[in-house]
Amino acid sequence: MGADIVIGLQWGDEAKGRFVDYISENYDVIVRFQGGANAGHTVIVQDKKYIFHLLPSGLIRKDKIGIIGAGVLIDPDILLEEISFIEKELGPLEGRFFIDERANIVLPYHKEEDFLEESSKKGVGSTRKGIAYAYRDLYMRMGIRLSDLKDVNWLSDRLKTAAEFNNQIIGARYGHVPFDWKVMRDELLIFFGQIRPYVADTVALFHSYLEENKKILFEGAQGTMLDIFFGTYPFVTSSHTISSGAPVGSGIPPTCIGRIYGVFKAYTTRVGKGPFPTELTGEEGKYIREKGNEYGATTGRPRRCGWLDLPVLRYSAFVNGVTDLVMTKLDVLSGLEKIKVAVHYKLDGKKLRFPPTSILDYERLEPHYIEMEGFELEGNERSFQELPENAKKYVNFIEEELKIPVKYISVGPRRDQLIVR
Numbered sequence: 001m002g003a004d005i006v007i008g009l010q011w012g013d014e015a016k017g018r019f020v021d022y023i024s025e026n027y028d029v030i031v032r033f034q035g036g037a038n039a040g041h042t043v044i045v046q047d048k049k050y051i052f053h054l055l056p057s058g059l060i061r062k063d064k065i066g067i068i069g070a071g072v073l074i075d076p077d078i079l080l081e082e083i084s085f086i087e088k089e090l091g092p093l094e095g096r097f098f099i100d101e102r103a104n105i106v107l108p109y110h111k112e113e114d115f116l117e118e119s120s121k122k123g124v125g126s127t128r129k130g131i132a133y134a135y136r137d138l139y140m141r142m143g144i145r146l147s148d149l150k151d152v153n154w155l156s157d158r159l160k161t162a163a164e165f166n167n168q169i170i171g172a173r174y175g176h177v178p179f180d181w182k183v184m185r186d187e188l189l190i191f192f193g194q195i196r197p198y199v200a201d202t203v204a205l206f207h208s209y210l211e212e213n214k215k216i217l218f219e220g221a222q223g224t225m226l227d228i229f230f231g232t233y234p235f236v237t238s239s240h241t242i243s244s245g246a247p248v249g250s251g252i253p254p255t256c257i258g259r260i261y262g263v264f265k266a267y268t269t270r271v272g273k274g275p276f277p278t279e280l281t282g283e284e285g286k287y288i289r290e291k292g293n294e295y296g297a298t299t300g301r302p303r304r305c306g307w308l309d310l311p312v313l314r315y316s317a318f319v320n321g322v323t324d325l326v327m328t329k330l331d332v333l334s335g336l337e338k339i340k341v342a343v344h345y346k347l348d349g350k351k352l353r354f355p356p357t358s359i360l361d362y363e364r365l366e367p368h369y370i371e372m373e374g375f376e377l378e379g380n381e382r383s384f385q386e387l388p389e390n391a392k393k394y395v396n397f398i399e400e401e402l403k404i405p406v407k408y409i410s411v412g413p414r415r416d417q418l419i420v421r
């Protein structure tokens, strides 16, 4: 089997970037398959911090190929910025970075609508990158794909229609002045000239990589509870964040998938609005936020913090088909006297082992916790045996509950602060 997947099991920000950076050593090709510049993958290499929004973070390794698949939304400005940043740091990307020409583009009116919607407080607390609105156009068959930029007449026709529709919405809803499709078209043509060396039919590339026995790693963005179908709808993002999204968003068949690495933090966070059963609104939440530096990599927003939620992990492990668990940021819990874990919920007197399906039920949900003894970590523990007894008990408890091995545990942000069991 040629392809494995790294996926987030909570509400995003599970520190997937650092795990992808570590595990990508064993792969030839790293692939983004959904979402867009709403993601923020932070990687620290030799005390240097890299934040990627669009490029696969595996590109940090100079011998790897990075691919942006058909399911990803392209934000032209951010793409150019990241390409130029990484080329300055690591040399030319031509020949080792490709974007699928089927990928859709986030246009200025998508970002504007997202901004206006959020500013009017009607939104879900989005990252304001225009994601929902660009996917809306895509599913209405009104999106602009990279391949549309190859022919100016075709592009003009498509963009004129799409701009008319979007201008009507932002005009009627917010009185916004219309965007000029000709200006956008000219900008898009310049943009296409700049990215042309990287644009490809990546399905054909995947086919040849698999024939050459190259190993492919999918890098998920956001998390399972933000999935458009299986997350806490409507407080979700607009893409398929679960493992099944990887074949969909890349064109690689599901039969090629082998391992599925499910990444979760030793506690829980979420940004934006929406249900969060184990949220801590008091001092403990603040402690975790400050110690874990829980501020958004994309927006800088403070993240909401809370205890680990096993119903969420049980559900996520199932819908993703997780084979290996990756626990990150265990060191952040260090210093707490007691640590709680939600093992199930109660809803109207009934015990629930999975999250409810309706957003309305979350309001009446009561998490049932067990309490565990705290521990102190130094961050220099390099094996499971070196962890304090209470930290081991914490990891073992989660493993027993989920019946999936916790194979990796991070005790700090650096590459070497990852315990492999």
Ligand code: IMP
Residues within 6 Å of the ligand: 011, 012, 013, 038, 039, 040, 124, 125, 126, 127, 128, 129, 130, 131, 132, 221, 222, 226, 235, 236, 237, 238, 271, 272, 273
């Ligand atoms: P959007 O994806 O910008 O439309 O935002 C929809 C919801 O997903 C909001 O609650 C965002 O905070 C959340 N979200 C989007 N991307 C990320 C991410 O990379 N990490 C965590 N939350 C995210």
